[in-house]
Amino acid sequence: MKTNLHFIVNPIAGKGRNELSTDMLEAFFPNSEYAVSIKKTEFVLHAKALAKASIEEGAQIIVACGGDGTINEVASCLVNTSVVLGILPMGSGNGLASNLRIPKNLKKALNIIKNQKVMTIDTGTVNNEPFFSNTGVGFDAHVISDFEENTTRQLFSYVQSTWRTLKKYNYKNVVELKYNGTTELISPFLLFVSNSNEMGYKMSLTPQASLQDGLLDVVIVPKLSRFKLVLFTMLFLFKKHHWLKEVRFQQLTALEIKSLDNTILKVQCDGGSVTQQYSKLLKYFLKA
Ligand SMILES: Nc1ncnc2c1ncn2[C@@H]1O[C@H](COP(=O)(O)OP(=O)(O)OP(=O)(O)O)[C@@H](O)[C@H]1O
Numbered sequence: 238m239k240t241n242l243h244f245i246v247n248p249i250a251g252k253g254r255n256e257l258s259t260d261m262l263e264a265f266f267p268n269s270e271y272a273v274s275i276k277k278t279e280f281v282l283h284a285k286a287l288a289k290a291s292i293e294e295g296a297q298i299i300v301a302c303g304g305d306g307t308i309n310e311v312a313s314c315l316v317n318t319s320v321v322l323g324i325l326p327m328g329s330g331n332g333l334a335s336n337l338r339i340p341k342n343l344k345k346a347l348n349i350i351k352n353q354k355v356m357t358i359d360t361g362t363v364n365n366e367p368f369f370s371n372t373g374v375g376f377d378a379h380v381i382s383d384f385e386e387n388t389t390r391q392l393f394s395y396v397q398s399t400w401r402t403l404k405k406y407n408y409k410n411v412v413e414l415k416y417n418g419t420t421e422l423i424s425p426f427l428l429f430v431s432n433s434n435e436m437g438y439k440m441s442l443t444p445q446a447s448l449q450d451g452l453l454d455v456v457i458v459p460k461l462s463r464f465k466l467v468l469f470t471m472l473f474l475f476k477k478h479h480w481l482k483e484v485r486f487q488q489l490t491a492l493e494i495k496s497l498d499n500t501i502l503k504v505q506c507d508g509g510s511v512t513q514q515y516s517k518l519l520k521y522f523l524k525a
Pocket residue numbers: 247248249250251252278279280281282283303304305306307308310327328329330331332390437507508509510
């Protein structure tokens with residue numbers, strides 16, 4: 238019986254203009270052994286609808302071709318199913334693919350799919366919405382929110398968004414955190430929850446995180462002085478932010494973040510979808 242293999246391509250991810258040639262796919266996946274289907278996303282969340290349709294069409298492997306946002310949309314539909322997720326990194330940061338050591342080189346990445354090297358990874362949820370790489374409430378969410386308004390999706394756009402956010406970010410929010418039997422109040426600069434050891438572009442707030450350890454790695458950073466903010470940024474670039482005493486790390490399987498002043502929290506989930514994810518109470522869980 239032929240393997241039913243579907244590719245869902247986000248044409249605007251990364252540098253944009255992403256395409257897959259049928260000829261190239263046929264060379265890897267001959268018609269005699271595979272029934273290949275290629276679908277293109279046309280709008281935000283389209284990958285989700287296409288993945289659901291592919292499952293109904295009997296796909297056994299669905300390949301997300303894009304960045305962490307595309308992977309999130311496709312993989313969300315595959316959790317707790319027997320359908321296998323494939324990844325062709327075509328995004329900007331490609332954090333999850335990099336953590337999984339999936340090369341950006343198309344042919345090498347296709348070889349991994351062809352060899353059907355399958356592994357199981359942990360899945361996090363925030364208010365029941367799955368995430369696979371990371372999510373956050375705080376500075377990262379505001380950077381992503383600014384980034385979403387950019388027309389280009391490249392490293393320079395992230396740098397611009399980070400700079401703009403640094404200038405305007407304020408710390409009015411007070412939130413209550415509940416985890417591991419502890420409750421604390423914090424006015425956060427950063428509350429970053431990660432399953433993966435990479436955010437993209439080889440950068441990481443949680444280099445020690447593992448996709449298979451059954452734990453979420455959380456970085457908690459309170460409001461910082463301007464001097465400490467610059468220091469934090471410099472240290473982060475060299476993965477040395479743990480040198481600052483204000484930076485705390487936790488490993489956990491459940492976390493609750495509650496906005497105490499009734500402010501709606503801005504949330505980023507796998508580097509996108511900020512507008513879908515505003516809430517006053519966020520419940521995070523890890524499903525190993
Ligand atoms: N045709 C389209 N037009 C506009 N947006 C789209 C289209 N297809 C998909 N999208 C949206 O593009 C967004 C970005 O996708 P993705 O995260 O995969 O790329 P990226 O941001 O460049 O990469 P990374 O997340 O690795 O940095 C997703 O939120 C997705 O819903």
